Structures are given as C-alpha cells and as structure tokens.
Amino acid sequence: MGEDKKLEDLLRVIELCRSVETSSANPFDVDIMEKILLLKSKLPQWRFLDELLVDSEALLELTQIVKLQDEWLKHRASSLYIDPLLIQLKIKLLSREALIDAFVKSWHPVAQLDQLSPRGLERAFVYWRDLAPMNERFRNEFGGYGAKPGVVDYQELVSLGVFTKDQFEKSLADLHAELLSKSDGQWIDYAEFVGAKEFETRVRRAYLLAFLISEGRASLKTEPLTGRIWTIGLSEKAGGPSKSVAISVPEAS
Amino acid sequence: MEAQEAQERALLERKVRKAFQVLVLQRGRNPGVKGWEMKRYLGRDYRKIVEVLSEEVSGFGLEVFEVKAPDGSEDASRFLLRFRESPTVTEAETSGIRIDDLAVLAATIAFVNSKQGRVARREVEQFLREKFPKWRVEYSLDRYVKRGYLEQDERTMLHVGWRTRAEVDEKTLMTLILARTQEAAKK
Numbered sequence: 001m002g003e004d005k006k007l008e009d010l011l012r013v014i015e016l017c018r019s020v021e022t023s024s025a026n027p028f029d030v031d032i033m034e035k036i037l038l039l040k041s042k043l044p045q046w047r048f049l050d051e052l053l054v055d056s057e058a059l060l061e062l063t064q065i066v067k068l069q070d071e072w073l074k075h076r077a078s079s080l081y082i083d084p085l086l087i088q089l090k091i092k093l094l095s096r097e098a099l100i101d102a103f104v105k106s107w108h109p110v111a112q113l114d115q116l117s118p119r120g121l122e123r124a125f126v127y128w129r130d131l132a133p134m135n136e137r138f139r140n141e142f143g144g145y146g147a148k149p150g151v152v153d154y155q156e157l158v159s160l161g162v163f164t165k166d167q168f169e170k171s172l173a174d175l176h177a178e179l180l181s182k183s184d185g186q187w188i189d190y191a192e193f194v195g196a197k198e199f200e201t202r203v204r205r206a207y208l209l210a211f212l213i214s215e216g217r218a219s220l221k222t223e224p225l226t227g228r229i230w231t232i233g234l235s236e237k238a239g240g241p242s243k244s245v246a247i248s249v250p251e252a253s
Numbered sequence: 254m255e256a257q258e259a260q261e262r263a264l265l266e267r268k269v270r271k272a273f274q275v276l277v278l279q280r281g282r283n284p285g286v287k288g289w290e291m292k293r294y295l296g297r298d299y300r301k302i303v304e305v306l307s308e309e310v311s312g313f314g315l316e317v318f319e320v321k322a323p324d325g326s327e328d329a330s331r332f333l334l335r336f337r338e339s340p341t342v343t344e345a346e347t348s349g350i351r352i353d354d355l356a357v358l359a360a361t362i363a364f365v366n367s368k369q370g371r372v373a374r375r376e377v378e379q380f381l382r383e384k385f386p387k388w389r390v391e392y393s394l395d396r397y398v399k400r401g402y403l404e405q406d407e408r409t410m411l412h413v414g415w416r417t418r419a420e421v422d423e424k425t426l427m428t429l430i431l432a433r434t435q436e437a438a439k440k
Contacts, residue, residue, distance in 0.1 A: 022408045024368040024376060068371075075369045082427060087367035090430055092384065096356040102429035103359035104345045106422040108335045111315055112284040113277050 007051065009038060010058045017061035020068070027068035035062055175208045176217055179233035187221065190229035194249070206249045220245060265305065268295050272306045276317065276334045283401060285320070285333035285419065292328070303332060314338060320419045333419055357385055357393040358402060363430050365403075365413055366423060374409045 013035050020027055039058055046052050091099070131137075158165055182188055194205045209231065212218040216237040222229050222245065229247060275286055275294050291299040307317040316337040322329030346352050364380055365372050374394065381390040394411075397403045401416035417423070 022373060022410065024372040071371070072369045075366075082367050082431070084364075084367040087363055087427075087430070088380065090433075091360045091363060091380075094430065094433055096353060096384075098433045099356040099359040099430070100342060100345075100352060102426055102433055103355050103421070104342050105339050105429055106425035107339050107345070108316075108318070108337070108420050108422065109340065109345075109348060110284045110416075110420055111277070111334045111336065112279045114279055 006045065007054055009042065010054050013038065013058045014054075014061050017058075017065050021061075021064055027065050027072050030062075030065045032062055032066060032069075171204075172208055172211060175205065176212055176233060179209070179212070179218055179231070180235060181233075183231070183233045185232075187230035187232050190220065190231045190247070193231060199249075203249050206247070214242070216242075265302070268302045269306050269309060271295060272299070272302050272317075273310070276306075276332060283415070285331040287328065288322075288326075288330040288332070289328040291332055310334065311337060318419060320415060331415065331419065335420060353389070354393045354396070357381060357389060358397055359426065359430070360384065361394070361397070361403065361411070362413060362417055362421065362423065363427060365411055366427060371410050371412050374405060374411050377411055 016030060019025070020030055035058075039055060039062075043055065046055055094102075158168065179193065182193060190209075194202055194209060196202045196205060209218060212233075213220050213231075216234065216239070218231055218233050219238060220229065220231050272291070272295055275291070280286070286294075288299075291303070295302045303317050303319075310316065314337050315334050318333055318335045320331040320333070322331070340348075342352070345355065350358075360381060361377055364377060368376075377394065378390055381394075385393075394403065398405045398411075398414070401414045402420075403417070404412040404414040406412070413423070
C-alpha cells in the first residue's frame, strides 16, 4: 500500500475540517465521533513520525470543529439567530436609507477625548520622515505619466463624441423649454428640477442647466441660511455681472 | 458620625471623578478601560463607582457601558463611555463615517449574525456587491476591520468586532431590519 494511500483517510478528515472552518458551513455536518473512531482504528498502523504528525493534525482539526460547534450552539441559542435566507432577502429588499436608519437607531457611539501622546508623536514623526514623495509612491500603481484633474468644456465633450453639436443644442433647447414651463416666472427648487432617478441623468441635466445659466437663459439664487438653491427660466437673456457657484450632484437621489 | 459620612462622601466623589477622567481619555489604541485597570485606579469596589458615574453622566446623555470579555472574566471586560440614546442621522453624519458606509456596516453585521457569527469574507463581499458598488464594499470592509467594528481572522473569516459589541445594540438592529421590511412589504 502506498504511503499516500495509507494516509488518504486522515488527509480527507483534515481537508473536510478545513473546508468547514473556512466557510460558514454548519460544523455539525462533521460527524466527530465517526472521525475519532476512524483515527483510533488507524493509530496502530502508524510507525513513522510523519504519519503520527498527520494523525495529530487531524485530531487538532477535529478539536477546532468541536470549538466551532460550541460557538454555533451558543449563537443559535441567542436571540440574534435568524434564518440566513430570510435576513438576506430582507437586506436585499431594504433601501440604503432604511438600513442607515436601522443602524443609527441601534447605535450608541463611544464618547472619548483623543489626545496626542509622546509615543503617538514619535510614530507620526517616523511616518512622515519615511514617507516617500507622492510621485514615487504612485509610480508603481499608476505609472509615471497622467493628466491632472481639470475642467472638461463643451468643445472637448463634442470632440470626445459625448455630444454632437445638434444633440447638444436640442437638449439645451428642450431643457430651457421645460424650465420655462415649470418655473413660469417663479423661482423653483434647483434639486427638484435637476433630480432624476439615474445619477447619469442628474449629472447631464445639471450640466445642461449650468450651460443655460452661463448663457443668461436661466438664473440661480441660494438661501444662505437654509442652503436651498432656486432656479428660474428666463425668456430673454439676462445681463449684469455673473458669479460662479459650485453645486455638487449627489450620487444618491 | 457626620464627619465620617462627609469623609466617605468626599472619597466617593473623588473616585467618581477619577473614574470619569480614566474613561474619557483614550490611553491605548482603542477606547475604553479594562476591568483590571479600573480595579487598579479605583479599588476593588470599582463596579459601584462605575454605577454612580453612569448615573452622574446620564444628564449629559452618556452612560458607562461594559463590554464583556469573550472568556467572561471580569478583569478582561472593557468599560467605556458611550451615548445613552442613539444619535439622529444628521448627528451620525458628523461622526467621521460616510453615511452611505453605515448601510454597508448594517448589512454586514446582520449578515454575519445570521451566519452564526462567522462568515467567509468572500461570501460577505459577494452578498454586498448585489446591493453596493464593488469599490465601496472592499473599502468599507477594510475600514471597519481597522476600526474594530469587524474582526478578520487568519482564515479570512469575518466576525463581529469588539467595537460593534460596544456601540451597536445588535438585537435592536436585527429587529429593526426585520420590521422595516415587513412595513415595506405591507405598503
């Protein structure tokens, strides 16, 4: 009988235990008593140190499974146990906002004062002293070349093929007409007007509206106290001084 | 007799002040003070002092909370000051954690608990990717492991971390998640 063949049963026990340990499989799927009896029956055959080491390894893995069984039972007995499939389904059905709300309602953040200790100061000093310059740090990951962040203007978008000139003009005219009809001489909420279900659509509408405002075909005002932003469509081009305002488009609607 | 009582009261007040100072200043890498340290600073009856302090700070919306050690020993328990009531979502935004990342944490804790408290990281990632972008899942899990909300062992199995046990009422979280879906289903 070959060496591997003799040890095959033991190796199989080790493999089974390890697969249970590295997954969320039920540890009770391993029949401990059966495996112990198997080890016992094989024990007289082992003559060499290597064989005995494999045997003890198998026994060690079985003890790990017993430990997992203990934890599994304790957890199952606690009120935290819920059927995994049920909880997965529930999480999938919930919106992010509902998950955040559930978390915040069960959260009691720790209150503490952070302080700088001499040891912390020393660690910070060593960190900054040994920190390589940014161009060296990112060279391996991103290469030595790359464009800095910048502004993409309309001409560039046309040249990149994101818009054709006709499409852009038409989209601009459509949005202007929509703004004129919705605002009807009144200030309307900017976020509501730009708002759309898809993030891409919101960005596109915000970009087009920014273009209309720059052209003087729409206007914008902000309320400093509430932070609310209002917009209005203008049938005639506005004159007067212009002001630059940065408005972020949130990823979540 | 009265003098003795006044002396005892003064001693108690001094110990309560000391307990507050010990708890509020972060000493090591993680917040909180171990049971054996409390015993060293406050004496054998430190639990009574902690109880009095917890009452005292309740006016500020705080409480002293004990995180039991896995082995159940008193010396290894961790005591810390925490909010008595949960914050609002707006207040939570000021905690330094991105509000969207809290949804990832909530889903992860619920998922880990549903899997008997231990689950392979790849399994968690696979599950979360159905709901959140891949980059956010990996980034958030790394961050929460680093901050102690989750623990990852050498076999890359994820467990609920000490910080979750300290800060999150897991039973309430699970109940709210279940209740929320039921409400949504009714609608």
